[in-house]
Amino acid sequence: MPSPTVLPKLAPFRVHEVGGAGAHAFAMVQAGAAVGPVVYICPSHDTDRLLPSGVAQLLPPARLMMVQAVGEVDLLWATEEALRSGAVGFVIAAPQKPLSLTAGRRLQLAAEAGRCTGLLMIRDGMGSNAAQTRWHCAPEWRAPELLGRDSTLHKWSLIKNKEGTLGDWCVGWNEKARAICVVPPVGQRREAAQAAL
Amino acid sequence: MLSVWFPRLASDARLRRRPCDAPFALSLRAGNTDHLHCLNGQALAAGLSRGMALADARALCPGLVTEPANLASEAAVLSALVHMAQRWSPLVARDGADGLITDISGVAHLFGGEHGLLEDLHARMARAGFACAVGVADTRGAAYALARHGGGQYGGGVAESDRILAAIGRLPPAALRLDHDTVTGLERLGLRSIRDLTQVPRAPLARRFGPGLMLRLDQALGVQSEPVSPERQAPHYGVRLTLPDPIGLQSDVMAGLSRLLHRLCASLASNHHGARRLALELRRVDGVTALAEIGLARPMCDAGRMAALFARAVDDIDAGFGIDQLRLTAPVVEPMAPEQMDQTRAVGADKLHDLITRLGNRVGFDRVQRYAPAQSHIPEKSFLVLSAAYTDGDEGEVLAHAGRPLLIFPPEAIAASGPAPPARFSWRRMAFTTAHSTGPERIAPEWWLDDPAWRSGLRDYWKLETLQGRRLWLFHTPQAPAWYVQGEFA
Known part of the structure; x- marks a missing residue:
């Protein structure tokens, strides 16, 4: 089992996938932890847009460059x-x-050649087998x-991992440290848990 | 010296584009009235003249077609004519707003003498649709006088060498480029021609009218010299390569292109310019021209990088039966000062610019964007989206705002009522139960702008945390009661 308090880092120079309602926040946090400019490629018909004053809490918007691709082919090419x-x-x-295995492998090779980490924000159940890891992220109350x-x-649930185990983490944003921190899972008393069994 | 005068420059240029078979004039607004600025032949024949008030002209000639004059385009036409006149001599300059002066010493024999040159000039100007009068003389002043007041063959006249005074002596003093007061003063003295001026003592004339009169007279008669200072032409960025045998392989085209790029970049670099757009025309043996065009994210004059950026555009070209001519032009250039070499930063920045170029050429430069701050308290207008190719990253930083969501979308109405946030609601076919609400934050519309999205008036924004987990940004419009979802927090 991975440590419940230490969040695994995304393997560098590989392409990862993320899905769920919290995918944008996951992407911004991971991009904020990386070095260098960040390219955000979205379809041009998408009405959900990043708001820079909201993004600025996780990632300086000056590092961000957006590309609006007109079709799926252009998006993958970009x-x-x-x-x-x-x-x-x-x-x-x-x-x-959904990405074909060929497209997924091409992206992996490109990431290795350019020494750059990629993150695909996919819809649920549309993952590619070529992905290094796949995450499911959802905001929690x-x-x-x-x-x-x-x-x-x-x-944040790690639901596929090529080199390692899976796991679930509950994370929160620490405003002072400007970093993500793992919140310990809510403790259940041993007696109550056993009684429930 | 050869002086060319275009008596109807502006109207000729306008009628060249759209001919008009009626009296036509361009009008210019001076002070509070419109005056005729330039007329065509029919308008002149109808008795109109330059400088006449437009209302008078309309009364005299009811069928007059008029249009406002455009002085900037008139100057552009004249500079195009300067370019055209370089056919007859390398030393060409504009002379006033409607004339050219050319130094043709030593070139007339190339056209079969002065008369051959004048015939060639008149034929070409007539084909281009410009009426002109030409004066040829040893001095610039005499050529000017003959062109504008000569009235001989070709509208102007030719003064034989060392017989200048004989040619221009009969012309009025106004032909000497004098101001209006001097001309009137000379009229009052009874000096009605240039010859009269040479026959009276110089000293009293100079005392009365100033040294300018004597200077102009001496310049016209060749006592004082007056050279032509030709204008510097804007550099032309175009190179071509013609091949003895047609080529068809992509590698051959790229090899030809790289030769052209080296020549183009050398001329760009010598003028401190960088190309912003490049066009490669490939003429095929069947007469069809294929065009490969690229835009560049930064002004650039680096042949190696340009060739790499051209690769995709050249890839799409159909060579047909072969290509026998390549022509490379830079239609858009920008000034580019030499830069200090910088080992650490330059490489990464160049790679990023090349990436923007490649992305922009495929998806469009307006779709490769960056954020910049904007002066507005309206959330959706608090930032600008600029084309990454035309920003330097020095527009400033958008500041973080804890009360703003990560994602924003056009407001989506939900079913709810009352000023308090709904306890349960459904959005995008999902049911939510409110667990905690923060707000309201009231944002008033910008009353100085009429924004259709803000016609519903004030907005009270709430951050709603739901039991389902998602944290949404809702607003209520108290002046037109309704609830909308506009964003989602991280």
């Missing part, structure tokens, strides 16, 4: 170009269709009487 260019540190892309009020909680 992702590959950005990964291969060697000029950017992190690439986020939001493909609309926790009653304030348990651990105090925290309105930044997310549940």
Whole structure:
């Protein structure tokens, strides 16, 4: 079992996948931890847009360059170009269709060639077998009487990992440290748990 | 010296584009009235003249077609004519707003003498649609006088060498480029021609009218010299390569292109310019021209990088039966000062610019964007989206705001009522139960702008944390009661 308090880092120079309602926050946090410019590639018809004053809490918007691709082919081409260019540190892309194994492998090769980490924001159940890891992220509500009020909680589940084990983490954003921190899971009393069994 | 005068420059240029078979004039607003600025032949024949008030002209000639004059385009036409006149001599300059002066010493024999040159000039100007009068003389002043007041063959006249006074003696003093007061003063004295001026003592004339009159007279008669200072032409960025045998392989085209790029970049670098757009025209043996065009994210004059950026555009070209001519032009250039070499930063920045170029050429430069701050308290207008190719990253930083969501979208209405946030609601076909709400934050519309999205008036923004986990940004419009979802927090 991985440590419940230490969040595994994304393997560098590989392409990862993330899904769920908290995918954007996950992507911004991971991009903020990387070095260099960040390219964000989204379909041009997408109405959900990043708001820079909100993004600035996780990642300086000056590092961000957006590309609006008109079709799925252009989106994948732009992702590959950005990964291969060697000029950017992190690439986020939001493909609309499931990726074929060939496309996934091409992106992995481009990421290795350009020494750049990629993150695909996929819809649920659309992952590619070529992905290094796949995460499912969702914002979480926790009653304030348990651990105090925290309105930044997310549940990050590692649901596929090529080199390692899976796990679940509950994370929150620490405003002072400007970093993500793992919140310990809510303790269940041993007696109550055993009684429940 | 050869002086060319275009008596109807502006209207000729306008009628060249859209001919008009009626009296036509361009009008210019001076002070509070419109005056005729330039007329065509039919308008002149109808008795109109330059400088006449437009209302008078309309009364005299009811069928007059008029249009406002554009002085900037008139100057552009004249500079195009300067370029054209370089056919007859390398030393060409503009002379006033409607004339050219050319030094043709030593070139007339190339056209079969002065008369051959004048015939060639008149034929070409007539084909281009410009009426002109030409004066040829040994001095610039005499050529000017003959062109504007000569009235001989070709509208102007030719003064034989060392017989200048004989040619221009009969012309009025106004032909000497004098100001209006001097001309009137000379009229009052009864000096009605240039010859009269040479026959009276110089000293009293100079005392009365100033040294300018004597200077102009001496310049016209060749006592004082007056050279032509030709204008510097804007550098032309175009190179071509013609091949004895047609080529068809992509590698051959790239090899030809790289030769052209080296020549183009040398001329760009010598003028401290960088190309912003490049066009490669490939003429095929069947007469069809294929065009490969790229835009560049930064002004650039580096042949190696440009060739790499051209690769994709050249890839799409159909060579047909072969290509026998390559022509490379830089239609858009920008000034580019020489830069200090910088080992650490330059390489990464160059790679990023090349990436922007490649992305921009495929998806469009307006779709490769960066954020910049904007002066507005309205959340959706608090930032600008700029094309990454036209920003330097020095527009400033958008500041973080803890009360703003990560994602924003056009407001989506939900079913709820009352000023308090709903306890249960459904959005995007998902049911939510409110667990905690923060707010309201009231944001007033910008009353100085009429934004259709803000016609519903004030907005009270709430951050709603739901039991389902998602944290949404809702607003209530108290002046037109309704609830909307506009964003989602991280």
